[in-house]
Amino acid sequence: MLSHLRPALVMLSLFTLLAGLIYPLAITGVAQVLLPSGANGSLVLRANQVVGSELIGQTFLSDRYFWSRPSAAGEKGHDAAGSLGSNLGPLSKKLIDRVEGDVAALRKAGAMSIPVDAVTTSASGLDPHISPGYAALQIGRVAAARSVPEARVRAAVETTIERPALGFLGEPRINVLRLNLALDAASPGGADR
């Protein structure tokens, strides 16, 4: 076994250098030069302020904004420094109770049919998207809170829908942060709550 010790240690050091430092640092260099936006987290700026990442969901509570899916990451949800799913099984009482609560709240706000993404937490707790169905459910509320015609909000939703790549890859979805930014840009007064 001792005769194997020298190659083991030398190879380990060389590969740590090559695969552990040179490789990631070289990729970092290339990505930072060629793809600076994505490489730094697809951050979204408004008036030179970082308001979030296009890829990372955030919590919206105001009626003026479209709401994200429920999140199990962090106490207040959407903790982007600690991603987490609920990890509740389908028979979990905690899950059923939580969903029943959310359904009751949505019903009170006038919803008829409740799409499943509106009351289930995502795997990462940071899902930036909602389904077109859940967006449609919220149009009335947002339009009323902003005192704008529903048709205008509906048009904003339509233009934000991302279709499956090549027509078949992935799901139609709506980026909540992008939609809310578009609404704020379209109807002034979006900054005050």
Next chain:
Amino acid sequence: MTFIGWFQILAVLGAVIVCAWPFGLYMTRVFIGERTPLSPLLLPIERMFYIAAGVRLEKEQSWLAYTLAMLTFNASGFLLLFVLLRLQSLLPLNPQGFGGVASDLAFNTAMSFTTNTNWQAYGGETTMSHLVQMAGLAVQNFLSAATGIALAIAVIRAFARNSAQTLGNFWVDVTRGTLYVLLPLSIIVALLFALTGVPQTLAGSVEATTLEGVKQTIALGPVASQEAIKQLGTNGGGFFNANAAHPFENPNAWSNMLSIWSMLLISTALTFTFGRMVGDRRQGNALLVAMYALLITATAVVYWAETSGNPLLAKAGVDMAAGNLEGKEVRFGQALSALYVVATTGLSCGAVNTMHNSLMPLGGLVPLFLIQLGEILPGGVGSGLYGMIVIAILTVFIAGLMVGRTPEYLGKKIEAREMKLAMLALLILPLVILGFAAAAAMLPNALESLANAGPRGLSEILYAYSSAAGNNGSAFAGLSANTPWYNTTLGIAMLLGRFAYVVPVMAIAGAIAAKKKVPASSGTFPTHGPLFVGLLIGVILILGGLQYFPALALGPIVEHFLMHAGKTF
């Protein structure tokens, strides 16, 4: 289930097969030592490695020397990683200022990454510095995968050679596996991931102020480079706690497809390498057909179970048309989430884009059972192939018993010694999985870690030990596994599942290599036709069923019926 869903699944699998065929050819050339297109660039580096390490390229090793070299290499890798984890707080590239890792977690993590398991009892973005992620964890992502490839190549050589005493040189194989196979692929895939929007920076995190004026801290890091090797090496250890469900690891449908493609590529390609090296391509194809037939069937079950939705939520007034979305991301959809679940557990990858603990009862049964089948569909890089070869040996043995002839595989007689060793290897997994799970199910301090009550609680324990022993690394997460009991026992399960399995396999390889190749006669059972493939699938399923059905009946199966009876826990 929809037509478009199946179209997505088959498009990804088609892309894998189309690329794996030429890549298998390329790997054959690499390990035979022929010139490849990358040789002009890599040959000087390869030579430099051998000179520095004192390795003589032409000096081959017996099975025992090969195995000892492998064990020494992995033991040193384990120790280095353990030390890095313990001393993290004193080392550079730690922008978030994380402290040293506790000893039980460091043992578990170091064992996890050296055995290609990548079980994570911690959340990446809240525990590990960039230096540990890159120079510690990712290095073992490369080296544990290269170790697996090297071992598979050695086992293939045993069947390809005639009355041979040696199986190749471990140092040469592991160097070539890293330099010619894993590193070039990782560079390409990392850049493709970056193109889809995966971050790659040395910054630790960014502060954002949301539209509602709340502070959001967004963790960042060198994710793309980690993601590439994590998938290609079927490692599966995520940069972030939520693994490939995190939008930074897997931002869209393209990255999701790339993710699945890269985890399946090398294991699939190795079946082509196998066929080439033993001189009969049909032999590799037969294994491939068995693997993919089971893989696609498993995908169908998960896809069906998940799109059927949760009847308990439907009763609560939810429209379940989109299927079960608890623990799933909107952007992937049910079809590619189902394929991900099956690919990551049919392989010993363990990356997840869906939280397995929130899968429907039968949707969760499938990944659990796939791991228990021994990670051979198509299995971890290298380990899947040698695992499948062991099952193939068992299959010809059973076929031999039926007709009363000495079984042969690829022209080598399978005799008592090989069968005893094969059984030794095969029995390690059930012993470790069921033994530890039974103990944990009896211990109050182990039961305190459960996140769900009822049958799902038992499944959490069963999944944890299956995942560890099968070197998978995915979890029914929620189980608080970062306790001394779980860190220690799961670490031991990983160790046994990897090395107590592979040592007898290498002993088989040694015995097989030394045998004379006998020419096929009219009495030889052909191991490339549909009859063999059917028998192989039968042996895989019967073996797995006999070992694990009683345990599964108390977990996901009874849970399925309880769900339809409306019971909650």
